[in-house]
Amino acid sequence: MATLRDILDERVREADRSLYHVIDDRKRVRCYACGHRCPIPDGQPGVCKVRFNRGGKLYVPWGYVAGEQCDPIEKKPFFHAYPGSLAYSFGMLGCDLHCSYCQNWVTSQALRDPNAISPPLKADPEALVRDAVAQGARVLVSTYNEPLITSEWAVSIFRAAKNAGLIAGLVSNGNGTPQVLDYLRPWVDLYKVDLKSFDDHHYRQLGGRLQPILDTIRRLHAMGIWLEIVTLLIPGFNDSEDELRRLTEFVCGVSPDIPWHVTAFHQDYRMTSPEDTRPEDLLRAVAIGREAGLRHVYAGNLPGQVGNLEDTHCGQCGELLIQRYGYRIQGYRLTPDGNCPACQASIPGRWSRQFDGQITARPFLPPRKAQLVRILSRR
Numbered sequence: 508m509a510t511l512r513d514i515l516d517e518r519v520r521e522a523d524r525s526l527y528h529v530i531d532d533r534k535r536v537r538c539y540a541c542g543h544r545c546p547i548p549d550g551q552p553g554v555c556k557v558r559f560n561r562g563g564k565l566y567v568p569w570g571y572v573a574g575e576q577c578d579p580i581e582k583k584p585f586f587h588a589y590p591g592s593l594a595y596s597f598g599m600l601g602c603d604l605h606c607s608y609c610q611n612w613v614t615s616q617a618l619r620d621p622n623a624i625s626p627p628l629k630a631d632p633e634a635l636v637r638d639a640v641a642q643g644a645r646v647l648v649s650t651y652n653e654p655l656i657t658s659e660w661a662v663s664i665f666r667a668a669k670n671a672g673l674i675a676g677l678v679s680n681g682n683g684t685p686q687v688l689d690y691l692r693p694w695v696d697l698y699k700v701d702l703k704s705f706d707d708h709h710y711r712q713l714g715g716r717l718q719p720i721l722d723t724i725r726r727l728h729a730m731g732i733w734l735e736i737v738t739l740l741i742p743g744f745n746d747s748e749d750e751l752r753r754l755t756e757f758v759c760g761v762s763p764d765i766p767w768h769v770t771a772f773h774q775d776y777r778m779t780s781p782e783d784t785r786p787e788d789l790l791r792a793v794a795i796g797r798e799a800g801l802r803h804v805y806a807g808n809l810p811g812q813v814g815n816l817e818d819t820h821c822g823q824c825g826e827l828l829i830q831r832y833g834y835r836i837q838g839y840r841l842t843p844d845g846n847c848p849a850c851q852a853s854i855p856g857r858w859s860r861q862f863d864g865q866i867t868a869r870p871f872l873p874p875r876k877a878q879l880v881r882i883l884s885r886r
């Protein structure tokens with residue numbers, strides 16, 4: 508019987524030539540799709556286990572999805588990009604990190620953990636985009652597993668998405684390189700980075716390093732891609748005052764206008780010892796972020812328990828601009844130009860000229876796998 512490895516080894520194509528090169532005459536290659544920059548011997552995969560060297564060529568995942576779903580864009584979370592719109596998310600398998608608290612471990616750790624079973628489903632870019640449009644999505648997002656390691660497939664879908672007038676985004680751990688960000692730049696409008704810690708030792712526990720993530724954040728901002736940052740606050744892991752102060756001062760140093768979402772941890776996968784994050788923990792982190800100078804700080808995952816920290820306020824006069832409960836928008840007051848109606852300050856973000864209403868107030872049916880299968884089988 509074919510293993511997952513066998514199946515995935517067939518769903519590949521050669522990597523984009525800007526994302527790897529041959530190192531030596533022993534056919535070793537170096538991959539630039541993520542900050543690991545793996546040197547990969549012939550016949551071996553990289554750290555992510557989904558990009559591999561065969562005969563001096565780097566092969567990368569292609570032609571499948573391991574999950575797709577249409578959700579409010581606030582769930583990604585993007586709070587300053589097209590509020591109320593639907594974001595169609597898709598993911599593949601594998602990750603370059605191995606976080607013990609991963610909430611998407613069934614797909615991200617599929618090639619490392621035999622308990623992670625998520626069969627790949629054959630797909631093609633045009634069919635995915637048709638499905639997204641049919642469901643009313645305005646934004647297409649590569650997410651669930653780490654999208655940088657499957658950049659070529661994401662770009663093929665984003666090409667089709669652009670032809671259909673959609674906006675494209677990545678939800679990523681931010682472990683990038685200049686090469687992969689240059690490759691993605693023409694296609695990506697929105698980028699969420701999961702800044703997991705501000706301690707290199709913690710990042711090494713997760714299988715990465717801090718510096719490439721910081722470099723990616725700086726580079727994304729300099730490129731003009733809309734950027735929001737999320738930190739999952741884990742008691743005893745990344746929630747010390749000193750670490751949060753350094754983290755938020757760094758983000759503020761890149762730009763005080765970058766939204767920072769501090770979200771609540773709940774026990775998941777292999778991390779079952781810390782207590783779940785409490786509302787007061789989030790409030791403490793928010794206070795540190797504000798003291799650092801960040802203008803838009805949000806507390807997430809605990810709807811209704813964090814006061815007005817789910818809402819967007821004007822960074823200049825404090826006027827309430829977008830009122831939320833969880834993913835639901837309860838009030839929207841930005842002007843068509845994305846300004847505060849009270850003081851006319853320009854609010855950082857990507858705004859529609861017209862707010863089309865709260866998407867979840869309309870009938871919203873999460874897509875079923877069977878529906879996608881039907882769409883694909885019509886081809």
Ligand code: SF4
Nearest residue numbers: 538541544545553555
């Ligand atoms: S994507 Fe990252 S982990 Fe995977 S082969 Fe390339 S450099 Fe290595």
